[in-house]
Amino acid sequence: MRSRAVAIASLLMTLAAGAAVAQAGHPVKGSWSGYWGPSEAQKKRILLVLDWKDNEIVGTINPGPNAVKIDKATLDVDTWTLRLEANMPTGAGKTARYVTTGKIENLGSWNNRRYSGTYDLGNEHGTFAVALN
């Protein structure tokens, strides 16, 4: 009896949490978190904050003291392919061109929408995957 009550309470909390993050505007808008790297062993966390302003996609990579502004973003809505470009610091005052190309999937989901694909950072090549928070 008690476990049933706990199960129902858990379900209601889950539904409430889902409703709280409902997002139905432009599908790229929001904060996305996940990983990127040249291999599974070398993966690093990444946070993207994307917005739809003046009919353009704008955003920031890893907001905070080391934030990187996205300076070019293009979305092909026929394939839902999103390409983001930025000048990423690589140390010693240098930067390299960071370009991600990937697909947005699970567009209708508010809590499991995905953006994944490949990236280039100078000569480095790898993959990334982020989910809408």
Place this chain on the structure above:
Amino acid sequence: MTPLISLRPVSRSAVLIALLLASVAARAQSGAGHDAKPAPAPTPRLADGTVDLGGDGIWSQPWITDFAKQLVGGPDAKVPFLPWTKAMYDYNAATKVAYDPEGFCLPPGGPRMFGTPYPAQFIQQRNRIIVIFEGGAHVWREIHMDGRPLPNRDDVNPTYFGYSVGRWEGDTLVVETTGFNEKTWLNFNGTMHTDQLRTTERISRPNRDTLHYEATIDDPGAYSKPWTVAWNIPWTAGAELAEYICQENNQFLLKLKDDFGKPFFDDEPVEHLPPAH
């Protein structure tokens, strides 16, 4: 005992049809005016002459599933989609509108509220009009009628119904609204909007039994130009709003799966990178 009239089943049917036809013919001969629907009662008014949008009854809202079928502007009128709203409209059609926020018992928001098939009532006060809705999460709207200006959208907290100010233009209630959040669709068929949405609604009561509803949708983040939809809402005299709680026993959500085939509320974090190409 022998019945007075004894007919086989087929013969009985033939007699009934003949009687029906005779009845219709007799009524037709009695003159069209006799059967004509009585003219609707005139528009009710408050003591000061203002149109009374209320009364003893409810507005029986129709189910407006597709705003493209309610467009004002003639047969050539089209929803002026931007590429992303058209693509999302197509995606929502392909996924059978499974992710409609209203299916999650969230409020329909904006003009869709008047096209959600649960009744509504208007409560008119001197400085505001309240519209209460039986369905769509059992919600209400407040329309400020005290002459205050419509605020800038950045100055108000974004909400499902936004911030509304109204005024009377003759017998038409004109309501302007801004400050919408992005948690709703404009209609059942998956027409999206952004938080730049601003609506102008024109509500009139040409007679006691009809509410004419018209809404202009202005959202430069989602559409290339403003567009207008309209429909009529019939009055049901003597009826009352009932209690309707969408959240109760919502079996739809328990079964809903996303495009990956996972339960919608299975909030699995991203942990693994996709394989390198």
